[in-house]
Amino acid sequence: MYKTSFRYLNLLFFTLLVLLTFSFFLPYLFPGDLISNMSGVTPATDAQRDALERSLKLDQSIFHQFGQYLKNIYEGEWGVNKVTFLSINSEVREFLPATIELVFYALVLAIFVGIPIGVLSGIKHHGIFDFTTVSFSIAGYSFPVFWLAMIFITVFCLQLGWLPTSGRIDLLYDIPTKTGFIMIDIALSDVDYKSQAYQNAISHLILPTLSVSIVTMAIFIRFVRRSMMDVMTKEYIVAAKSRGFSTAQIVFKHGLKNSLIPILPILALQVSTLITNVMIVETIFSWPGIGKWLIEAIYQQNYPAIRIGMLVVSVLVLVMTISIEFLTRLLDPNRENVEHATV
Amino acid sequence: MQRFNHYQEEYYPSPLMHVWIEFKRSHIALAGFVILSIFIFIALFGDLIAPFDPSQQNTNAILLPPSWEPNGTIIHIFGTDSLGRDVFSRILYACQITFGVSILIVMVAAFVGVSLGVVAGLLSGLRSSIVNHLFDSIMAIPTLLIAIIIVAILGTGLSNAMLAITLALIPQFVHQTRTFVKTELQKDYVMLDKLDGASRRRIFFSSILPGMLELIVVQATLAISIAIIDISALGFLNLGATTGMTELGQMLSQSLDVAYVSPWLVTLPGLFIFLMVFSVNIVGEGLRSALRNRLKL
Numbered sequence: 190m191y192k193t194s195f196r197y198l199n200l201l202f203f204t205l206l207v208l209l210t211f212s213f214f215l216p217y218l219f220p221g222d223l224i225s226n227m228s229g230v231t232p233a234t235d236a237q238r239d240a241l242e243r244s245l246k247l248d249q250s251i252f253h254q255f256g257q258y259l260k261n262i263y264e265g266e267w268g269v270n271k272v273t274f275l276s277i278n279s280e281v282r283e284f285l286p287a288t289i290e291l292v293f294y295a296l297v298l299a300i301f302v303g304i305p306i307g308v309l310s311g312i313k314h315h316g317i318f319d320f321t322t323v324s325f326s327i328a329g330y331s332f333p334v335f336w337l338a339m340i341f342i343t344v345f346c347l348q349l350g351w352l353p354t355s356g357r358i359d360l361l362y363d364i365p366t367k368t369g370f371i372m373i374d375i376a377l378s379d380v381d382y383k384s385q386a387y388q389n390a391i392s393h394l395i396l397p398t399l400s401v402s403i404v405t406m407a408i409f410i411r412f413v414r415r416s417m418m419d420v421m422t423k424e425y426i427v428a429a430k431s432r433g434f435s436t437a438q439i440v441f442k443h444g445l446k447n448s449l450i451p452i453l454p455i456l457a458l459q460v461s462t463l464i465t466n467v468m469i470v471e472t473i474f475s476w477p478g479i480g481k482w483l484i485e486a487i488y489q490q491n492y493p494a495i496r497i498g499m500l501v502v503s504v505l506v507l508v509m510t511i512s513i514e515f516l517t518r519l520l521d522p523n524r525e526n527v528e529h530a531t532v
Numbered sequence: 533m534q535r536f537n538h539y540q541e542e543y544y545p546s547p548l549m550h551v552w553i554e555f556k557r558s559h560i561a562l563a564g565f566v567i568l569s570i571f572i573f574i575a576l577f578g579d580l581i582a583p584f585d586p587s588q589q590n591t592n593a594i595l596l597p598p599s600w601e602p603n604g605t606i607i608h609i610f611g612t613d614s615l616g617r618d619v620f621s622r623i624l625y626a627c628q629i630t631f632g633v634s635i636l637i638v639m640v641a642a643f644v645g646v647s648l649g650v651v652a653g654l655l656s657g658l659r660s661s662i663v664n665h666l667f668d669s670i671m672a673i674p675t676l677l678i679a680i681i682i683v684a685i686l687g688t689g690l691s692n693a694m695l696a697i698t699l700a701l702i703p704q705f706v707h708q709t710r711t712f713v714k715t716e717l718q719k720d721y722v723m724l725d726k727l728d729g730a731s732r733r734r735i736f737f738s739s740i741l742p743g744m745l746e747l748i749v750v751q752a753t754l755a756i757s758i759a760i761i762d763i764s765a766l767g768f769l770n771l772g773a774t775t776g777m778t779e780l781g782q783m784l785s786q787s788l789d790v791a792y793v794s795p796w797l798v799t800l801p802g803l804f805i806f807l808m809v810f811s812v813n814i815v816g817e818g819l820r821s822a823l824r825n826r827l828k829l
Binding site: 200203207208215218220242327328330331332333335336337339342343347348385460461462464465468469472480483484486487488490492495499502503506507510 | 635666673674676677681683686764765769770781791795798799809810813814817
């Protein structure tokens, strides 16, 4: 147990170090002036330039610079946005919760709808229900997420007019930002139109969540079904049957638990696809998250923002992936001896 | 003369034929194969079928609806866009780029990834662990993020988007190949080779590689569908194909402004991306189950 935790912490540490090193060298690769690529400030005078150079330790060796970079990252001094002149740290704090919120809802929806459907069609495979779900799942993971989002917009927003096209909540509702998660913010705020605000926020949330989660859901259905089918032919299931357990007992006690173990590594692999999809969907629905912020930074050639945004998003993916892998290892000790810790 | 025969059957198909016989049995997979062949045909000869030049603008026929609508004409089968360009020809050209480029990307990624994976699989100890960790940490970075960084460094353009997606696809091949080689090396037939005194290179090329081809094909179909979606996503975000080219994702993003007046401009290119990915996935799925079941015959 301690050994496993240590191994995963070790993996997390080294991967973070690789990412930090990579992001440290990015400003050298970007076109333009090194100092403004690093800090986001374009120095007006020579004195200013010298001061910036000293503060980034550009006059010293590359190891000092790297040390200074790590220190700045740790202290939250991530530089200034080239376009808005705001501190990147405060911007990330504002936009990252919106992304995490969307990822969370999409994942919850995908898990709570996808896994039961997968289990059902895995138990009664080769029936009508199974055939329908398999067709849905193959179609589901063939959808390009941006097209799905646009079809949703055309149908539900432009033609039927049921749901709003963009943003997280209407400007009419003045919800003070505390945590950055809109649902929690509404709960914390002391406005007297809470239920309307919730309705409005949920109507903004439906389409982005649905477009992200359909792809992930389809993949879950497919793998849960496959794994359920494999488990149900195992000998311990036959043994349980011959001892006279009811179908419900067999499925819930023996089948489900064993069939869900191989799902966790799949979930870990899906995290990066999920984040990519969320970034695209954010741009389409003008969801004020880190993905939209990062893609806008590209259009504006906003290099300090790209550097930090890349670091933040990949750390998010990494932490999610490694914690899922760690959870898998804890739940399934059989994997212990098979392979070493990998992402 | 009576020949000595190991088998009871008169006709014994090759392993490849076994796969085809098993694959044929699934009608859905066969239908997917037909659609995929149509796309391959378009990718090769699309510019010969196209009735118009994809960038030829006709200001007398702007935003014509497709031919099955009451106002449509048969001259422009899929109608025209906001500049009066023929959508059918544009889609044919765009399929050529999207599909052709995806296959090219996957070929390069498969070659590089499999070579690196073999090296990583044959290595052992500290070196192997360094290589593995490096590739696994690249695998954790989302494709779009790699693309954004490469575009930030090199600027937008189709070739930079291709580079980004290739880089993003390589780790998966490395991972698969490495695991495969590692498990095969433990097996008895490799031990037999070793006892016969075969060199590591010989063990790999004559014993492991033939068994690996199927794995590569299956992984490649998966990678093609990812590549199609990614290249059109980058085109959609204006990070991929530039305005001079026609690419399905880029066509979608150009039609955003007129989506309210002419929804078919959004529907049609997306439908083609969907069909492309769908057929690749069906064929991949069919191949996978054919490979799994062919020995049960």
